[in-house]
Amino acid sequence: MQIIQPHYHAIARTAQDYERMAMSGVVAVAEPAFWAGFDRLYPETFIDYFRQISEFEPTRAAQYGIRHFSWVAVNPKEAENPTLTREVLKHFPEFFAKPTVLGVGETGLHKSTKNECDSLEAHVDIAMKHGQLVLIHTPHLADKAHGTKRVLEVLAGMNVDRERIWIDHVEEQTIRPCLDAGYWVGFTLYPITKCSPKRAVDMLEKYGTNRILVNSSADWGPSDPFTLQECILEYRRRGHSLQEAIEVFHNNPCRFLGQNPKFDIQPIRVETLSREPVSA
Amino acid sequence: MLSAAQVAETYFLESRHMLLEIAAHFDRYDAAVARESGGIANGRAASGQGGNGSMARLREAIAILAATHADRERTETLLELFAKD
Known part of the structure; x- marks a missing residue:
C-alpha cells in the first residue's frame, strides 16, 4: 500500500x-525543521540547514523513488x-520560493515561555502572510496539556486559516x-515517549479519520520510522479496509499538504477489476 | 548496581509507557463492550466488573502492583496469577 510519512527528520537518518x-510502500516524506540537539548561535547555521x-x-x-x-x-x-x-x-x-518547501514548521512550544509564545506567533504570522502551511509542535510528557492549551490560546x-494549521x-x-x-492534528508514534501505534488506532476509532495525520518517529534520538507501518498493521488487523487505511495513511497527508500546490501527490482509491478473460 | 534513585529514574518512562498501553487496553475493551451492548453504555464500569476472565485477571494483577508492600517478588506472584486456570 502507498504510504506518506508526513513528519520525518531525514538528515538524522541513514x-x-x-x-x-x-520497499514498504512509502512514496513521500515531509521534513520539518528540527532541533539539532544543541542551541544554534548563528542565523547562517539555520540557512545552511534549510x-x-x-x-x-x-x-x-x-x-x-521517494x-x-x-x-x-x-x-x-x-x-x-x-x-x-x-x-x-x-x-x-x-525558502518559501523553493519547489519543495511546504510551509513553516515545526514551530510551537517546549516550556511555553513568553519568548516561545512570541516566536510561535511570529512564525504563524509570517506563514499566513505568505500563504504557507503551518506545522506546530506541542510539548512532551508533563508539559503537553498546558502547552497545547497555550498553543490554542496563541x-x-x-487571524489564521485553521484548515492550514496542523497541531x-x-x-x-x-x-x-x-x-x-x-x-x-497529528499523532506521533514513538517507541516510548509519545503515542503508540495501538493508541493511535484507538483514537482513529474514537474520533474518526477526518483532519488526522499519523507520523512515525524519525530523528536522531530513540525513534523508529516503521512505527507508522506498525500502526497500519494494527489498523488493518482490527478489520479496517485497505481503502480506509489509504484514507488515513496516504490520502489525508495529500489533503492537508496538498493545500500547498507544490505537494502534487493526489489521493488514491483502490478498485477491484472485474474478472478479465485470460488471453491465450 | 544501580541505586534506588537510579532505578526509579532509569525505568520511569518505560513503565509509564507500559501503563499507558494497559490503560488503552482497558479503554479499548470498554469501548468494545459499549458497542456490543448497542449503545453508549457505562464503559468505564465494564472492565471493572470483570465480565471477561482475561480482563479480570489483569485487574487482579494491577491490584497486586498497586500495593505499597509485597511479601514476595511481584513478578513471581504475577506469573503464578497468570498461570491459574
Missing part, C-alpha cells in the same frame, strides 16, 4: 531508512534567543480541543 521505507533539507535531501530521497518535501522554522527550544529568531525569520521568504488571538503530537488528553477548534 539511506537504509529510505531504502526500507521505499538549504540541506530543501535542496540536498530531495536528491537523496529521489534515489529510492518524494521529499520540507518546512522551515526556528525550533521552539531555541526561541529564548529572540534576536536569532528574528534574523532567521527574515530569510523564510526565500492561535485564537490571531502535532496530540494524545488522548489534547486531541479533542484541537479538532473542535478546526485544526488538523
Whole structure:
C-alpha cells in the first residue's frame, strides 16, 4: 500500500531508512525543521540547514523513488534567543520560493515561555502572510496539556486559516480541543515517549479519520520510522479496509499538504477489476 | 548496581509507557463492550466488573502492583496469577 510519512527528520537518518521505507510502500516524506540537539548561535547555521533539507535531501530521497518535501522554522527550544529568531525569520521568504518547501514548521512550544509564545506567533504570522502551511509542535510528557492549551490560546488571538494549521503530537488528553477548534492534528508514534501505534488506532476509532495525520518517529534520538507501518498493521488487523487505511495513511497527508500546490501527490482509491478473460 | 534513585529514574518512562498501553487496553475493551451492548453504555464500569476472565485477571494483577508492600517478588506472584486456570 502507498504510504506518506508526513513528519520525518531525514538528515538524522541513514539511506537504509529510505531504502526500507521505499520497499514498504512509502512514496513521500515531509521534513520539518528540527532541533539539532544543541542551541544554534548563528542565523547562517539555520540557512545552511534549510538549504540541506530543501535542496540536498530531495536528491537523496529521489534515489529510492521517494518524494521529499520540507518546512522551515526556528525550533521552539531555541526561541529564548529572540534576536536569532528574528534574523532567521527574515530569510523564510526565500525558502518559501523553493519547489519543495511546504510551509513553516515545526514551530510551537517546549516550556511555553513568553519568548516561545512570541516566536510561535511570529512564525504563524509570517506563514499566513505568505500563504504557507503551518506545522506546530506541542510539548512532551508533563508539559503537553498546558502547552497545547497555550498553543490554542496563541492561535485564537490571531487571524489564521485553521484548515492550514496542523497541531502535532496530540494524545488522548489534547486531541479533542484541537479538532473542535478546526485544526488538523497529528499523532506521533514513538517507541516510548509519545503515542503508540495501538493508541493511535484507538483514537482513529474514537474520533474518526477526518483532519488526522499519523507520523512515525524519525530523528536522531530513540525513534523508529516503521512505527507508522506498525500502526497500519494494527489498523488493518482490527478489520479496517485497505481503502480506509489509504484514507488515513496516504490520502489525508495529500489533503492537508496538498493545500500547498507544490505537494502534487493526489489521493488514491483502490478498485477491484472485474474478472478479465485470460488471453491465450 | 544501580541505586534506588537510579532505578526509579532509569525505568520511569518505560513503565509509564507500559501503563499507558494497559490503560488503552482497558479503554479499548470498554469501548468494545459499549458497542456490543448497542449503545453508549457505562464503559468505564465494564472492565471493572470483570465480565471477561482475561480482563479480570489483569485487574487482579494491577491490584497486586498497586500495593505499597509485597511479601514476595511481584513478578513471581504475577506469573503464578497468570498461570491459574
